[in-house]
Amino acid sequence: MNKNYKYICKDCNTEFDSALIESKMIYLCPDCGSSKKNTPLKGVLKIEHDYESLKANYSKDKLLSITAGKIWDYPDLWPIDFNKIDKNDLEKLSLPSNQILRYNVDGRELSFQDETRNPTYSYKDRASILVALKAKELGINEIAAASTGNAGSSLAGICARLGITSHIFVPKNIPEAKRIQIQSYGANIYVVEGDYDQAFDLCLEVSTKNNWYNRNTAYNPLTIEGKKSAAYDVFINTKGNLPDYIFVPVGDGVIMSGIYKGFLELKILGLIERLPKLIAVQAEGSCAVVDFISSNRFIYKPANTIADSISAGAPRNLYMAVNAVKESNGFGIKVSDDEILSSQKILAYKTGLLVEPSCASTFAGYQKVKNKFEKDEKLMLLMTGSGLKDFEALKKWNEKLSVKSNNEWKSFLIKAS
């Protein structure tokens, strides 16, 4: 089957030929695209496959017979020519097949989509994998990205697996632990005197000059396309019995946009009847998406939250994310940093899932609205990054505990005889 997909501008709906877009390394819509400081991107491109012909090839049984975590086993749903890529290279990029864990928490069953065991321990790997495979297909050997942490270490780690050189542009105030993860994979790291926005712009400038492929999140349409794979994995792992609601942590809005696209495709292909309702969870100090859902207006405010992976004053993919929430009949929730940290603790204690603050936000969100759901409605929480990635957060929380709380915590200094 031939690859048959187009790029379409989210804003002006113009269609573009995929060979043209990819050979010229075009990322945003040539007509209306723009990337401006402290502003969501305009003209983000989305990929549209030839769903009519795919329908004939992808029955429910066929998709359910596939092992989750291996997108190359249903190759036609991806804008990648997998034949051009070494089979062994693909295997290095597989995600764990068993990603869903079910826990009874205070009398209610919750399911958790566990992304903390991906190759670099975060959801970002789904995007990095697709971008890196496209680079391999095109014969490009250098990829750049701007990052506050996880996207950078993800790209660095995935590139190391494939022998691709990575260039990561980070803002000067990047958390030390995240910077060291990026460095550890051998990336070339560029510490930018400025914030994430400046790193983003500089990364675009330098990568254009050097002909590097660019993985800036939302900017490269494959980041959104890559992140749709979780929807397929959830479909496979639940045998098509999708949750009714999914709590999604939202920063720049790419995970939300990607997972929505995946479910939408499953519906277009006739494999599901309705989409899970997607609930956007944001930190109070970084809530442009949730605010836009209710006010239909974007106002830039510098982000300020302990959950650095969802910290984004100007979510690059704001409009697509808002659309995903609305179209799926979901809603938005804001949670405080204190609620996030307390949820991180409760999750680890009650489920053994050690996650970073950004994804603990989903549990905080759940706790806020848990009385709204019917008893038989199925709830899933997306766990997007390992707690070990943000050691400082764990440290803060545990130091506090051992000092102040004797009820919750028993720390004894015993003199060994």
Place this chain on the structure above:
Amino acid sequence: MNKNYKYICKDCNTEFDSALIESKMIYLCPDCGSSKKNTPLKGVLKIEHDYESLKANYSKDKLLSITAGKIWDYPDLWPIDFNKIDKNDLEKLSLPSNQILRYNVDGRELSFQDETRNPTYSYKDRASILVALKAKELGINEIAAASTGNAGSSLAGICARLGITSHIFVPKNIPEAKRIQIQSYGANIYVVEGDYDQAFDLCLEVSTKNNWYNRNTAYNPLTIEGKKSAAYDVFINTKGNLPDYIFVPVGDGVIMSGIYKGFLELKILGLIERLPKLIAVQAEGSCAVVDFISSNRFIYKPANTIADSISAGAPRNLYMAVNAVKESNGFGIKVSDDEILSSQKILAYKTGLLVEPSCASTFAGYQKVKNKFEKDEKLMLLMTGSGLKDFEALKKWNEKLSVKSNNEWKSFLIKAS
């Protein structure tokens, strides 16, 4: 099929009834067992299944049809009555099914058994899982362990998944990152004024007094039994085409003993013809097992190595580990801390596998002896723990690099315009 297994003393070969041993919470041989400071354990018990009757039930095809990472899918090979355990609890304990990664490193294919994506990111989970399941089966709700780090966080994390209370005894000099991982899972932590040996003894004393089940490594025979599961997973994932050699990082000797037991069982069951040769890799500053292999003598020396997960002056399971190396026709190698750190870096750069120093030792060992192997001999390296578990080691290494090496590393401070 009824559970039919015995406990046998490694030293005096006396057989014990399993119901007796388990109901009375006996760990070492009642006749000759002893646990003394700075000395390997005597009278470690091993489990022997009824292999004759198992032979009839476990063909190669049957075992290869099982998904790796789920021991309950071949229940008769484990000393656990899985029927007494909630199916959903079992699923919370599954390991990734796709654990083997293959890389061409400097012209030679190496395979890596990746344990860094286990529930708490280390091989220790294999032991904790079996111990926790036995506790569930026996209706015990509290488990204790002494630990310098990974075993403790593993037990804490696995217990959190099952709603079991854990009590972890740690020496006062435990690395901060490891202590915080243990605390994060909600374990009760006991900081012992003393070293690992004193924590070990105190843990035994307090758990006997309180009727807690004990997971001290090597002491509880299920720790060895649990660690055999990697051999079965390798068998399943290689479809029976086992590697010729496996590099195993060795501290207390339990992983080595466990993986050997697994392969030995596969041979007894008639499923493989010969065992992989097991290569024990130790740090120069903690090499009692490798020394014993050549000298047949144990002399206690306080351990001193950056690889804290294989730091053991008196390996509790020394004799079994030495036996595993010898019986499999393997050998021992010592590597320096500098070689370990440099290997950690090379591994991350060339394979994207970010591992902690203890398991980077296997790559250091490989580099020392790589010219000894025939071209067509298949080599596997055991990757036992994630690099994110030991943040200090990563930090040291990366700080050093960014300061001193401009060739290997480019870190630029660019003024954003």
